[in-house]
Amino acid sequence: MGLSLHDHFTIFFTILIKSGLPLTLKLVLGSFLGACAIGLAGGVIRGLKIPVLDQILGLYAQLCRGIPDMLVLLFFYAVMVYGSTYSISVLAISVIQGAYMQEIIKGGILSIDKGQWEAARAMSLPVPVVLFRIVIPQVMLIAMPALIGQVVLLIKGTSVASTIGCLELTKRGVIAMARFSNALVVYGYILIIFFILCHALTMLGRRVERKVTRKVMGDLYE
């Protein structure tokens, strides 16, 4: 049963860090960008209450929140004719996480003081200018903690890609188990890597938050 130091090295570095982690990071980056794009577009549409689209996106959010992530992924895997397990995973995770981000951004937009819109309307400022120069920067400030929390969930959520054979961290671990049959060590390492990723992001998030605050509201904002 005992694993040699060399085995530990093989599992941790050769298999997990060198082969698994890069793909996990690619999954995170890809689905982060996808989810942000969906979340921003959907959130703005819902925040502005554009008829029909608002209702459709509301249904979309309900569905994604009501269906297990793994089932969404398996569904995409079943219906997609083209695409690698990586790209299908990115798509599925983007769609799932985009729904959550959409709801966060929608909430942020609705929480912006009505007076900001009224002042803009009274001066005939075009809606895109109001959105991008005034509303969205303020939404970012309000929604930043929730969005960072959602990205942490996104990172953890990438492990679902292992179910369709995407060779990210978790899948590498499952395969390594066949060779080393030591769950405690193999899954233990994966657990540590994920924890470090998420923790680092939370830490980074706090700094980004402060930066965003300063950028949006100037110095000395409490």
Place this chain on the structure above:
Amino acid sequence: MIFMNDDKAVILSLQHVTKAFGKNTVLDDMSLDVREHEIVVLCGPSGGGKSTLLRTINGLEKINDGKIIYRGEQVTNKNIKNIRKHIGIVFQSFNLFDNLTVRDNLIIAPVKVLKKSKEEAIRQAQEFMDTFGISDKMDAYPHQLSGGQKQRVAIVRAMMMEPDIMLFDEPTSALDPEMIKEVLDAIRRLAQIGMTMIIVTHEIAFAKEVASRMLFLESASIRVDAPTEEFFTGVQDERLQKFLSVILK
């Protein structure tokens, strides 16, 4: 009705304007003409429809019936965007854009709506800020200003659109007493340059000083509409007398 300046052009005319929120009628068949250089002050108990009347003028509230005519042109959904450019409004709660510096608050609309050059807009903003005694605040964010400073910036922001009529919706109601004067002084200055204004305020002494005409609104209608002098001395209206006796204590 007799007005001293009957010969001046009517800029804005409200004709039989009616507005209801659900079953609650807030403006009941109101008519009002505003002439060039007139300063019309609306007063009356809360819930009388003062703010709503003001907000209908630049389309922040839609009217259910009647019409609003601006310089001979009836205000519609189509032309409201264009007409608004000429009507400045100052809100009770300032409504400065929180994430923009004073400078950007002032130039965003002139640049994006009036298509002025940035340099021109900044130069003009600086001039106004000098006039109102806050020229050192150009780089500040709204949260770094006092209430009185915020409201003066809001007045400058509205003036930057070169309006030919200014609306004030209880501009001093959210201010500490010591800041009220600086905002009233700013409005006095606009009065001196002949700006046409409609002001909703509870500052009756101020109204008496600057208004050319006073309106008393109660229960969704204009109960009294009289030149300022007459309003305070010659109008026989039980409700107005009661209101004035309370507010002048």
